[in-house]
Amino acid sequence: METVGIWCGAILTLAIFSFLYKDNPVYKACEAIFIGVSAGYYAIVYFFDSIYKKFWLGAVTADQPEEWLFGGAILGVLFLTRLFPKISWVARWPLAFIVGATAGLYMVNYFVTNAMNQVASTITDVIARGDAGDINWIQSFGTLVILVGVITGLMYFFFSKEHKGAFGGGAKVGIWFLMVTFGASFGYTVMSRMSLLIGRMDFLLGDWLGLIN
């Protein structure tokens, strides 16, 4: 079965790669299979791991049922009313619940992690010291770079004030930092995409053709 599976995988891989030459029916067929298999995969995982394991075993068949889970199931079933245009307005209720819950969680947690703690880290210990108390100049330069970069970056994002004079100069430095950031992101993105391709090539050359161990 493994051999059959590897051949299936290899044929599907090559069929999708055929798109690089030209769009064609074989690619379109694989795209359709991809959509179907992905949707089917997600349906099964969410059914068994959430609906069955958490709700059914927890609220229906458990020795000490957790009745409050029925609330989630009711909201979930209300979500399915979206499929029927006449009663699809009911689906707003579970959607409102999810949006509200996410907003409440993010309002505090996201702010603490990504604003408060980040600001604290930026402005404390700018002058780095070694164990003996002497100044570590190289690390201090780095933390100073971070301090300047964060402040000027935030100056660039502050669009309520015109970027003129000293403020404009600061915003300009901020853009430079952001360009370095985006360049680093580009470099890492190339690395990531190449890794994906290397993975497929390894499958074709190694698992399928057996040319590499």
Added chain:
Amino acid sequence: MLNTIATVILLLMGLSLIYVLYLTIKGRPVERRIVFLYIGFGVMLPLLMKMTPPLPITSDVQRLYDHIITLPPGSKVLCAFDYDPPSAPELHPMAVAFVKYAFKHNLKLIIMGLWPQGPQQANMAIAAALEDPAVALFPHEQGVDWVNLGFQSGNEFVILSMGSEFKRMFPRDTRLIPYDSIALLKNVVNFSNIDFIMNFGAGYPGTKEWVQIGVDRFKAKLGAGNTAVQATEVYPYLSSGQIVGLLGGMSGAAEFEKVLGEKGKATTFLLAQMFGHATVMAFVIIGNVAFLVLGRKKKDAAGNN
């Protein structure tokens, strides 16, 4: 033999880039399918060359390693597998190396996933780790040395719920054995009963969510292995100490394998990664040289007119 053929073809490809530069400067850029061929062969051929370039260990990886080696035998590590097959070339080698280390040093693994594919990727990582006969000699009994709690929907709400009680979101493991019946999970109630969280993350939900809730709210210690795309966004957390160390992309995975003394897939793929980058960089240079030359020609022509 394959090694030699691959080397010769790569050399010829390198030389042919001079012709590509010539064509581009002449205002006849090559068709994109030719570029695809260069990238395809640039990645494929190095895989046939059995060479491993030397790789220095960066501070991000060293910091993670320095923390992991302080974990005493018997430590409970929560492993969050938050990635899918497209991210596996980068994250699977990290996961395999970590699992090998864990089994060899008697670290107990509590595996779960915020991505549906995570627990299956974890099964594959464990199977790959146990293919090494040296690792298989160490204890690796499911339920005693490691357990796979599976996937649970809810994204960051799962982490929030785990802060009070793991059992709430994972009442059973993947074999449907009740939480309380699993030997490894005796006395494991929430984050305060585990020694470390190792997250292999490829996006949302992932490392950022673990930092927001697991670290900042419940004071857990977190190490992160991320895809390269995700890793750039995680550096602020490394800088602020919210994560103890970071493995970024395939090179991070290769460094991790090196520092742990394991030779894995990431190390093997490094040469292909190098040539892939070289190909992209070459095309960017060609494009910009042509841009400069053609721009100068246009200026000269405009000046003469």
Added chain:
Amino acid sequence: MRREVPILITSIAGLVFAVSYFIPHNPFGKAESIFGDWVSIVQAFAIWLGVLNLLKVTLEKIFRKSEGWPFSYLIIISLVGTILVGFYDGFTGIYAIPQTSYSDPGTHFDWVYKYFYSALTSTMFSMLAFFVGSASYRAFRARNVQATLLLISGFLVMGGRVPLLDRISALFTDSPIFSNLANWIMNYPNAAGQRAILIGIALGIMSSSLRVILGIERSHIGGGN
């Protein structure tokens, strides 16, 4: 009623999670736990909504003979086939002694995952490598100072994170200069820029979350009655 009830639900859910950060005790702690469970279950139903909607749209496409309708048969066959395989392995495992999981190594579902799902998703995403190369050749130009800075930074990171530029510098020195430089760029200037972006986003999220909880932002409820 159709608008007021959802707004009330949003506010209550939001307040519970916001307040329970500061007051983790009952009733907020208990409410947070219960609501967390509900989110988990509702998300699972949301996925099934998507799957059933896909089935509905695909069947409509076949019925109306819209463009590309023959491929819709493939969507349905692969969707239904995967679900049937998953249900078979899942329920067989539930009633087995000892119980097994639908996703255990060796099951049919695991086979579909490894050789169909993995192959298809990985290959789809791996094509980006070709497109990023082609796009870089055609569009990545150092037209001004900022673009040049982006280009140089990208080059140093691309060449430094893998031992590419170090192979060149190895002719002159043993020290991995470019690797250290790439590492410095990631840990300092990149971290600074990313941090500025993070702080900006956090401030934006805080204000928009507050608007949602207070009922000022209502786009998620939709328009009309």
